[in-house]
Amino acid sequence: MQRITITIEDDLLAEIDAAAEARGYQNRSEIIRDLARAGLQQSAENAPSGQCVAALVYVYDHAARDLSKRLVQNFHGHHDLSLATLHVHLDDDSCMEVTALKGASSEVRHLADHVIAERGVRYGRVVMIPTAPDKKPRKRGHGHD
DSSP states (O other), rough: OOOOOOOOOOOHHHHHHHHHHHHTTTTTHHHHHHHHHHHOOOHHHHHHSSSEEEEEEEETTHHHHTTHHHHHHHHTTTTTTTEEEEEEEEESEEEEEEEEEEEEEEEEEHHHHHHHSTTTTEEEEEEEEOTTTOOOOOOOOSSOO
C-alpha cells in the first residue's frame, strides 16, 4: 500500500468526515479508498460503446486562473462533439455549465474527463446515452414554420 498526500477543500473534507462517522469508518483513509473504488466502478459501468449523446454538467470557480481559457481550448479542440452549452451564474464565485455532446463514446468520455479534471472545476458529471449507429434523423413536419 502506498502513502500519498492530497489537497482537499475544507467543506469536502467535512462531508467526508461526516460520512465516515455516520457509516462507522475508523479513519479517513478507509472511506476515501471506498469512495475511490465506488467512483471508478461507476465510471466503468457508465461507459457505452459506439455513438452516444451526452450531457456534461460541471460547476467551476470562474476566478480560477486561466480556467475559462483552458475550458474554451478543450471545447475548441473537440468542436465536432459539442452541440450547445448553457452557462449559469450560481453565485459570486461559481458558474455551472451544461454542454450537450454527440459523437463516439470514447471521444465524448475523453473530452468530459479532461474538462472535469481541470483545476478549478469543483464538480463534474457526464451522462452518456447510446444512440443507434449511422441512423439519420427522420425528416417530417414538426407543426411549426
